[in-house]
Amino acid sequence: MKKAVGAALLLSAMAGLSVWNIRTLDRFTDRMEEKLELSRSCWLAGDDAGAARLAESALSDWFGAEDYTHVFIRHAEVNEATDAFYDLLGALSGEDSAAAGRAYDRLEAHLESIDTMEHVTLRSVL
Amino acid sequence: MAIVLIRTVIVFAVLLVCMRLLGKRQLGELELSELVVSVLVADLASLPLQDIGIPLLNGLVSILTLFCLELILSGAALRFGRLRTALFGQPCFLIEKGVINQREMRRNRFTIDELTEELRRQSVLDPSTVEYAVLETDGSLNVMLFPAFQPATAAQLGCAAESRGYPRVLVSDGRVLSENLRQCGRDEAWLREECRRRGAASPAEVFLLTCDAAGNIYYAAKEDAP
Numbered sequence: 001m002k003k004a005v006g007a008a009l010l011l012s013a014m015a016g017l018s019v020w021n022i023r024t025l026d027r028f029t030d031r032m033e034e035k036l037e038l039s040r041s042c043w044l045a046g047d048d049a050g051a052a053r054l055a056e057s058a059l060s061d062w063f064g065a066e067d068y069t070h071v072f073i074r075h076a077e078v079n080e081a082t083d084a085f086y087d088l089l090g091a092l093s094g095e096d097s098a099a100a101g102r103a104y105d106r107l108e109a110h111l112e113s114i115d116t117m118e119h120v121t122l123r124s125v126l
Numbered sequence: 127m128a129i130v131l132i133r134t135v136i137v138f139a140v141l142l143v144c145m146r147l148l149g150k151r152q153l154g155e156l157e158l159s160e161l162v163v164s165v166l167v168a169d170l171a172s173l174p175l176q177d178i179g180i181p182l183l184n185g186l187v188s189i190l191t192l193f194c195l196e197l198i199l200s201g202a203a204l205r206f207g208r209l210r211t212a213l214f215g216q217p218c219f220l221i222e223k224g225v226i227n228q229r230e231m232r233r234n235r236f237t238i239d240e241l242t243e244e245l246r247r248q249s250v251l252d253p254s255t256v257e258y259a260v261l262e263t264d265g266s267l268n269v270m271l272f273p274a275f276q277p278a279t280a281a282q283l284g285c286a287a288e289s290r291g292y293p294r295v296l297v298s299d300g301r302v303l304s305e306n307l308r309q310c311g312r313d314e315a316w317l318r319e320e321c322r323r324r325g326a327a328s329p330a331e332v333f334l335l336t337c338d339a340a341g342n343i344y345y346a347a348k349e350d351a352p
Contacts, residue, residue, distance in 0.1 A: 004204075014127075
């Protein structure tokens, strides 16, 4: 019975870690999305340099959390989001407004997908 | 991580129910939950090894979840009889007083060929000599013959039978097992002398040498490899 109690505690600890992970990922992606929204506002106002600076800052945060992302998120998702960051920076430096708009959308969709993937919903479980 | 955990619990529960419905003969001497875990663990363990794009944590979480569920289920089954019956079923009689219980056979999806095969495996050719054949919860079949067909024991024959004790292996393929030698109360000098008496220059030339509590020795010399 001691083993069963130990197993129940371990299972509870993993459930707790899962909840922590969902919250951490939520906060992390929210922070990223906020920075990207600010960057998009600058870009819409014609401030491409300010937009690029904020996007670079978001990318730097993204790289700063590499230890976390590679442990908890599938590496393919991480790589796709990183590629989307570089596409956005490329589009901003090329001053191609249509491409930049698409790059913002793509990157935000990636971050949203990473976030919702961990949320416990019927769709994600099944 | 939460999704992996929940999915593992769901797959474990579904497999448990499905395998329970499949009947005992599928188990192959494992308890139901052990079989489910052994079916799942091998695949789960290999996934993060084959695909380095999957975080190792995903594999570990699912394996640990299965391990915990198995421990919790077996612990709970130990404590609660009804849960034990619901999970693992109960032993059932496939043969009772020499009569095959066809209803139980159907219920456990046990064919007559499988029954006769199991009986033959236990050196029983005639089902009418079987008093009870019990299908255990782990899928194994235990056969009890009518007393008239059981081998006579020394007690029934009124013979005195002395235990010769457990025969310990002292030399295995030329290697001396010192701990067993010590437990036998013998030493290497005695072993060398026993080997010499049987024509071996040293224990290295012995394939197997055992000795029981009564001092009876079994000796097999090592043959030259062809």
